[in-house]
Every structure is written in C-alpha cells, then in structure tokens.
Amino acid sequence: MFNRFDFDKNKCQLTGSYAEDGYDRYWHTFTRYEDGTGKEKVFFVEYLIINPTMGWDEVKRGRGVVPSYTLVRCGAFAESIMERYIPMSEVESYTVDRQMRIVAGDCFLSEHSMSGRTEDGAMSWNLRIRKKVAYNAGVINGSLARKVKALDTFWHAQGMITKYCGVVNYKGSRYDVAFDTSYGYADKTWGDEYPEFCLWLNGSRLRSRLSGKELSKSGFAFAGLKPVLFGKGIRDTIVGALYYEGVEFDYNFARPSLISKTEYVIDDSDSALKATIVMQNCTSVLALCLKCDKNDMITPAYETTFGENAYDKLYATAVAKGRLKLYTKFKGALVLVEDMDVYNAGLGYGGTII
Known part of the structure; x- marks a missing residue:
C-alpha cells in the first residue's frame, strides 16, 4: 500500500554530511481563480535549502563557489519565475510532533500551511494545505536507505x-484558492547530487471519457530518473502510482512482487514537450501521455552542492494536458478499466545533456 504519509521522510534531511554537502527541495503547484473574472492561473512555490552549514550571514552562490542559501522560488506558469535568496542566518528548520517546519525570513512552510513573499512584493501567498493522498x-x-545514503537523490x-x-496576491491582482478547485500537488527531493536524467508527471484533475464525470478522488505521480546506488549508476527507470477513486495501482521496481516494467518516449521539440510512459505490473497496465507547449513551461536553474549547473536544461510546468488509460490483466488479455482526460498536469524533463 503506497498511500502512507511519512513525516520522517518529509522533514528536512540536511543533517550529518548533508549539512555541508546536500540539498532539500520542496515543490508545490496549485490552481487559482482571479476574483471577478474566474480566470484560471496555475502557480508554483518552491523552497530549497542547500549546504546549510557552509554559509551564514551571506548568500553564497555562483559558478565555482560552494553554494549555501535558502531559495524561495515562485511564479505562474507561462508568465513568470521569481527568486529570493535568503542567508542561512535567517533560516530555521525544526519539527513539531515530528512534522517539519521551515522558517526563512518571512517565508514559512509546514505540512499544513505555507506563506511568503518575494522581496519586491510582486507575489505573496498565505495558504492552508490538505494532503489527501501520498x-x-x-x-x-526508507530509514535504512536514508541512513546509509544509498542513493544520490531521493524522492517522496x-x-x-x-x-x-x-x-x-500576484502582480497587483488577488487570486482566491479553493480546496475543491486547486488541483494541487506537493513533493520533495533531497540528496547530495541531482540525477543526470529526470522526468516527472503528476496530476489530479481527471475526467472520465467513459462516464463524463470528474474523478475527484483520483490522481497520479511518477518520477523518472537515473539513480546512483552506492556510487554505481542504474539504468533509467520510472516509479510511481495511480490512485483511482480509492483503488491503488503501484509501479515500483523496489517492490519485487509487483514485477514492474517501464517504457517511455520523450518528444522534445523546439515548441513543445511530450512524454509518453507505459507502466506495467503483474495485474495492470497504465498508459499516460502528457504534452505542453514550451511557452507554458519554466526553465528553473539549479546548482549542484559544489557550485556547478545541475542541468544543461530543465523544463517544468503544471498546465500540461493529456490522456491516461488504465487496464487490468485478465486471462492474458487487457481489459479497459478507465479512459481519462488529464488537465493541469505536472510535467518536467531535464538532464545534463538533452
């Protein structure tokens, strides 16, 4: 069963050697509607801490410099990306009842709320968070893999x-966010290296082509990467799951009983990004295709823990559209369970050479 909240995994991991050679990144996306017009806009907010003990009163960053800072990055897909760098002397990370808290200047993040602003006030947010499915x-x-740092990068x-x-509040306009129409997503990655290859697909705004109904209790999350296990690179792989109206469909190579298999194709043109994955386990097959115009994507930059560019290029969005089909296996044949249209989906792709 994958739908298990784990506050130990979700708290800040930058202790031990990670304190001087590690990063911890929290990512949030959600949909808002402009007061008076109902116009849709999809925002993102990111909190990233890197090498916290390597700097204090000053932000350390730039090529060839060992970085140390907290970065609060935010904006609206297809419109803007804003960054605020905060020195570690203004940052505190702690837990309350095992649940994480991060305070960075006047920016705040916890399991149940987040708030903050850009330095110039162009964007500010004050939000409650309800995580429904993990x-x-x-x-x-798990705890052992984290303790021995089995992977160079972890995802939860x-x-x-x-x-x-x-x-x-964004560029002079107010956007109200409602629980039922936010179609949000939250995850984190941490480690001492960024993967050479990364791919992610996620979404919870799904509509059935079979019934015509919105599937309000469904969502998916997949992460593709080329992990390094104890210093040895592993082939490109994808892990993740679909939560379909209360039923779990898991595709995870680390659970051998599932007998998971992965296929994917990336179509990266000058104008658009398209990702197709086919996930298979012993009982089901999932086919997902997402596409987004490059004009609706952002290209965030990341520094490695030793001060180099983590990716030659990275594209990210939460306004992708696509289609998802779910099949079960029965007597050697595939039986269609659901055919879904996908909206406001997360899609990201990057690498050292792409």
Missing part, C-alpha cells in the same frame, strides 16, 4: 493529491 515508495527511500510525494485554500 505516494510512499517504501524501502527505496507526501501530497500526490493535495488541496490548497487561501489567497495569492
């Missing part, structure tokens, strides 16, 4: 289906 990958990022989706409520 994707817990199990032993691949505490909010595969997340609902947000509150207010965002």
Whole structure:
C-alpha cells in the first residue's frame, strides 16, 4: 500500500554530511481563480535549502563557489519565475510532533500551511494545505536507505493529491484558492547530487471519457530518473502510482512482487514537450501521455552542492494536458478499466545533456 504519509521522510534531511554537502527541495503547484473574472492561473512555490552549514550571514552562490542559501522560488506558469535568496542566518528548520517546519525570513512552510513573499512584493501567498493522498515508495527511500545514503537523490510525494485554500496576491491582482478547485500537488527531493536524467508527471484533475464525470478522488505521480546506488549508476527507470477513486495501482521496481516494467518516449521539440510512459505490473497496465507547449513551461536553474549547473536544461510546468488509460490483466488479455482526460498536469524533463 503506497498511500502512507511519512513525516520522517518529509522533514528536512540536511543533517550529518548533508549539512555541508546536500540539498532539500520542496515543490508545490496549485490552481487559482482571479476574483471577478474566474480566470484560471496555475502557480508554483518552491523552497530549497542547500549546504546549510557552509554559509551564514551571506548568500553564497555562483559558478565555482560552494553554494549555501535558502531559495524561495515562485511564479505562474507561462508568465513568470521569481527568486529570493535568503542567508542561512535567517533560516530555521525544526519539527513539531515530528512534522517539519521551515522558517526563512518571512517565508514559512509546514505540512499544513505555507506563506511568503518575494522581496519586491510582486507575489505573496498565505495558504492552508490538505494532503489527501501520498505516494510512499517504501524501502527505496526508507530509514535504512536514508541512513546509509544509498542513493544520490531521493524522492517522496507526501501530497500526490493535495488541496490548497487561501489567497495569492500576484502582480497587483488577488487570486482566491479553493480546496475543491486547486488541483494541487506537493513533493520533495533531497540528496547530495541531482540525477543526470529526470522526468516527472503528476496530476489530479481527471475526467472520465467513459462516464463524463470528474474523478475527484483520483490522481497520479511518477518520477523518472537515473539513480546512483552506492556510487554505481542504474539504468533509467520510472516509479510511481495511480490512485483511482480509492483503488491503488503501484509501479515500483523496489517492490519485487509487483514485477514492474517501464517504457517511455520523450518528444522534445523546439515548441513543445511530450512524454509518453507505459507502466506495467503483474495485474495492470497504465498508459499516460502528457504534452505542453514550451511557452507554458519554466526553465528553473539549479546548482549542484559544489557550485556547478545541475542541468544543461530543465523544463517544468503544471498546465500540461493529456490522456491516461488504465487496464487490468485478465486471462492474458487487457481489459479497459478507465479512459481519462488529464488537465493541469505536472510535467518536467531535464538532464545534463538533452
């Protein structure tokens, strides 16, 4: 069962050697509607801490410099990306009842709320967070794997289906966020290296082509990467799951009993990004295709823990559209369970050479 919240995985991991050679990144996306017009806008907010003990009163960043700072990055897909760098002397990370808290200047993040602003006030947010369904990958990022740092990068989706409520002020306009129409997502990655290859697909705004109904209790999250296990690279792989109206469909190579298999195709043109994955386990097959215009994507930059560019290029969005088909296996044949249209989906792709 993958729908298990894990507060130990979701708290800040930058202790021990990670304190001077590690990063911890929290990612949130959600949909808002402009007061008076109902116009849809999809926002993102990111909190990233890197090498916290390597700097204090000053932000350390730039090529060839060992970085140390907290980065709060935010904006609206297809419109803007804003960054605020905060020195570690203004940052505190702690837990309350095992649940994480991060305070960075006047920016705040916890399991149940987040708030903050850009330095110039162009964007601010004050939101409540309700994480409804989690994707817990199990032993691949379990306590033992984390203790021995088995992987160079870890992923945990505490909010595969997340609902947000509150207010965002963006470039002079107010956007109200409602739980039922936020179609949110929240996850985190951490480690001492960024993967050479990364791919992610997630979404919770799904509509059935069979019934015509919105599937309000469904969502998916997949992460593709080329992991390094104890210093040895593993082939490109994808892990993740579909939560379909209360039923779990898991595709995870770290759970051998599932007999999971992965296929994917990336179509990266000058104008658009298209990702197709086919996930298979011993009882089901999932086919997912997402596409987004490059004009609706952002290209965030990341620094490695030693001060180099983590990716030659990285594309990210939460306004992708596509289609998802789910089949079960029965007597050697595939039986269609659901055929879904996907909206407001997360799609990201990057690498050292792409």
